[in-house]
Amino acid sequence: MDSVYMDHASATPVRAPVIEAMMPYFDQHFGNPSTVYDIGSNIKNVIEEQREKVAKLIGSKTEQIIFTSSGAEANNLAIKGSVFARQKKGTHIIISAVEHHSVLNSARFFERMDFEVTLLPVDEYGLVAPERLLDAIRPETVLVSIMHGNNEIGTIEPISELSTICKEKGVLFHTDAVATVGNIPVDVNELGVDMLSLSGISLGAPKGIGALYFREKLRLMPLIHGGIQERGRRGGTENVPAIVGLGKASELASEELTDRINHVQELRGILVAGIHERINNIIYTGHPEKRLPGHASFCIEAIEGEALIFMLNQEGIYANTGSACASKALKTSPVLVAIGIPPDLAQGSIVFTLNSSITFEEVEYVLKKLPFAVEKLRSISPVWRKKTAA
Amino acid sequence: MDSVYMDHASATPVRAPVIEAMMPYFDQHFGNPSTVYDIGSNIKNVIEEQREKVAKLIGSKTEQIIFTSSGAEANNLAIKGSVFARQKKGTHIIISAVEHHSVLNSARFFERMDFEVTLLPVDEYGLVAPERLLDAIRPETVLVSIMHGNNEIGTIEPISELSTICKEKGVLFHTDAVATVGNIPVDVNELGVDMLSLSGISLGAPKGIGALYFREKLRLMPLIHGGIQERGRRGGTENVPAIVGLGKASELASEELTDRINHVQELRGILVAGIHERINNIIYTGHPEKRLPGHASFCIEAIEGEALIFMLNQEGIYANTGSACASKALKTSPVLVAIGIPPDLAQGSIVFTLNSSITFEEVEYVLKKLPFAVEKLRSISPVWRKKTAA
DSSP states (O other): OOOEEOBTTTOOOOOHHHHHHHTHHHHTSOOOTTSSSHHHHHHHHHHHHHHHHHHHHHTOOGGGEEEESSHHHHHHHHHHHHHHHTGGGOSEEEEETTOOHHHHHHHHGGGGGTOEEEEEOOOTTSOOOHHHHHHHOOTTEEEEEOOSBOTTTOBBOOHHHHHHHHHHHTOEEEEEOTTTBTTBOOOHHHHTOSEEEEESGGGTOOSSOEEEEEOTTOOOOOSSOOSSGGGGTSOSOOOHHHHHHHHHHHHHHHHHHHHHHHHHHHHHHHHHHHHHHHOSSEEEOSOSSSBOTTEEEEEETTOOHHHHHHHHHHTTEEOBOSOTTTTTTOSSOHHHHHTTOOHHHHTTEEEEEOOTTOOHHHHHHHHHHHHHHHHHHHHTOHHHHHHHHO | OOOEEOBTTTOOOOOHHHHHHHTHHHHTSOOOTTSSSHHHHHHHHHHHHHHHHHHHHHTOOGGGEEEESSHHHHHHHHHHHHHHHTGGGOOEEEEETTOOHHHHHHHHHGGGGTOEEEEEOOOTTSOOOHHHHHHHOOTTEEEEEOOSBOTTTOBBOOHHHHHHHHHHHTOEEEEEOTTTBTTBOOOHHHHTOSEEEEESGGGTOOSSOEEEEEOTTOOOOOSSOOSSGGGGTSOSOOOHHHHHHHHHHHHHHHHHHHHHHHHHHHHHHHHHHHHHHHOSSEEEOSOSSSBOTTEEEEEETTOOHHHHHHHHHHTTEEOBOSOTTTTTTOSSOHHHHHTTOOHHHHTTEEEEEOOTTOOHHHHHHHHHHHHHHHHHHHHTOHHHHHHHHO
16 A cells, blocks of 8 residues: 555645536636636636535535635624624634634634633533533623534534524524535535635635635624725625635535435444554544534544554554644644643643545554654654553 | 637636646545655645745745735735734724725725725826825825735735835835736745735736745734645645645746747737837727736727627637626726726727737737727717717
8 A cells, every 4th residue: 555645634635526526627617707708708608616515515606606716715794793893792702612713813803802702612522512611601601612523533513502592692603614515515504604615726726715604694804905896795706716626616515415425434343443452552533423424533542642643654554643734833732722631641632633535554554653653753752661660 | 710819818728738737636636635655745745846946036035925816815804814813903904996896895895893994096007106095195094905916907016115115114004916916927925925916817826826925933813724835824735736836837947038028028919019100089098008918908098898809809819808707797997997087988998918929910819900990999989979079
C-alpha cells in the first residue's frame, strides 16, 4: 500500500467531475458576471444555477445562499454581519466552548466594542445542554452561534433543540455546519437556524469557496464591502470556477449522501473496534453515537499526538491531531480541555476522518501499522515506563 | 473576425501556463498547509514560493504579502484592518472621490462608529492634487486611501507625492493598485505606501485571489478571523490552487511587463487616434498621458453607453461602460461626475481595456464597427437630431 489518507476533514482531493465542471470557467467562459454583454451576463445564470444546487443540498431557497471564499469567511460574515446589523439591540453573544477559531475569534472581536461573550460549557461528549443555553440567554443577547458537527471530536450538537430555545427568546441563531454539510443530511428548516455556514472542502469542492445560508429578510452587514455582487451582501468579483465547483460537489453530495454515510460508517466501525482491540489505555473522544459518520478520534495515553502523526507519516498514513487550523498554534486542544480530558492525555490526540473513497484494505493497513507506532512511542516514554513498571 | 474582447479590466482569460501551474493542486497536492505531515506541510513551502513571486513583482519583502480572495477583500482588509487597529488614535479617514466601491464602502462603514470620511475632489483628469490632501489632513486623521490607477478613466495618481505628505504628517497611506499591478511597473518603495492592494484578475490569474502588501510591523486586525493562516492575519484554509495561479501570473508579469506595455500602448494609440478621426462630438476621458497603457475611455455625445455595448456585442465586440462592478447599480458613474462630465454626456461612457493578446486586426475591426454603431444610435436619438438640425 502506497499511502492511506485519513484526514478528509482538513482537506480532500477535488474529484474529477468537479474539476471537469470548473475548467471551462478559467479560460473559455471567463467573463465578469457584472458586465452587461452576453459573455459576461451569461455567467450570472451559471452562478444562480450553482446557488440552486447548494440550496437544494440544505433545503433552503436559492436566494438564501451567499457565496464566500471559505467556511471561515462564512462564519465571520454570519457573526460580524448580523451583530453589526443589530448593534443597538444588545451587547451579548453566546457561543459554545468547542467552536472553530473563526467563530470564537469573530465573537471575541466584539469585546473591543464592550460586548460580552459567553462560552457555554459542554459535557464529556462535547454536547451543549439546551438548559444551559436557556440559562445563558439575557435580554441583551443578540446572537447565539453553536456548531453543528465538531471537526475534532465528531460530536453532533442538538441544533434543533437549541434553535427552538433561541426562537422562543427572539435571539438569532447561527450554526457552523462546515463539518456536517456533505457528510450527513442537513436541512436548514429542520435545524431551525437563522444562518448556517458551509465549506467547499467538506464537499470535495476546491479550497477557496464556502457559503452562508441566511433566513429571508435577515439584516446582514457585508464583511467584504464592495459592489452589487451577491445582492450587495459580499463585494468582489465572483469566484466563478470555484462556485461552479461547489455547485457540482453539492449536486454529487445530494445524489450520493446515503451511500457515502453507509460506506464510511461501516469502515469507521471496523477502524474503531480494531483500534480498541489492539491498543489499551486509549479513549474514544466525542459522542459514541451522535457523531459524524466518518469520524474517529482518540486520546492515547503516554503518547505525543504529533510524534504519532510523524511516525504514521513514515508508513504513508495521514491522520490529524487536534484541530487542523490550530495544530501549530496550541499544544493543548481547547476542545479536549472543554470535554474534560486531562492535559497529559489530551497530548495523545489522534483524529481519523474517512471519506467515501476509503477501502477496507486501507483500514486494515492502518490497523496493522498503528499499534506498532504506539508501542514504539510508548517504549521511549518515561511516563509509560513508570506506569507499566508500577 | 469571431470576436474582439476589449474589457480586460473586468475579467481576462486565465492563460495556459497559469492553469497548468494550478492544476496539480486540485487533486494531487491537495493537502491542508496547516497539517504537520509531509503532504500537508510541503504545501506551506509552495505558498511561500508564490508569495516571493508576488513580492518580487512589486518590490516588497516576501513576508509583507497577505493573500486574500480578491482585490476587494484586500481593500477591505487594508482599510478596516488598519483603522480597527488604530481606532483610539482618531476618527477621520480620507479617500478620493474616484475610489472603487470596496474602498468607498469600507471607509463609509466607519461612519456608524462616528468616523468622518472626507472625499478628496479630483481635477478634470481625475487627478488628486497633493496640496488638497495636505489641507485635508487633520490631527485625528488615521488613514488616507487613494487609488493608484483608475479602472474607469485610466488615470494614474501621483502616489509617491501623496504618500510623502502622509509620511510627513504621520498618517498611514494605502493605495488600491488593482488596476496597475500587472499593467505598469509598481514598486512599493518608490510609491512609499504603507499598504497596497492587488488583484489576480488584472494579472491573468484566476478570479478568487488577491493580495495585500503591508509595511513591516504595521498593526492590522484580521478581516476574516480564524486560525494561524497568513501569520494570523487572515483565517481560512489557504486557497492553494489560486495562490499558485497568482504566483505564476506574477512571475510572467515580471518577465513580460515591458513588452506588454509597448504592445498595448501602441495599439491603444491606434485605437484612440482612429476613434477621434471617425467619431465627432466625443471626449477622451482621463489624463492623456498619465494613464494605464492599455486603457482607452470616452464619453460619446447623444449616446447611451449600455445601448452601445449591446450593439457592439452583436458585432462580437466586448467593451465596458462605467465601472464593471457598478454597471447595474448606478446609471451615472460617480467617477465621471467627479471629473466634471455633465450627466448627459456621462451616459455615453465607453471603456476599452486592452491586454497583450490584442492584435492590430482586432483594433481595425473595432475601428470599422464602432462608427456605424454610434451613427445608428445617434440616428434614433432625439437629442442628436435636435442638435444636428440646429
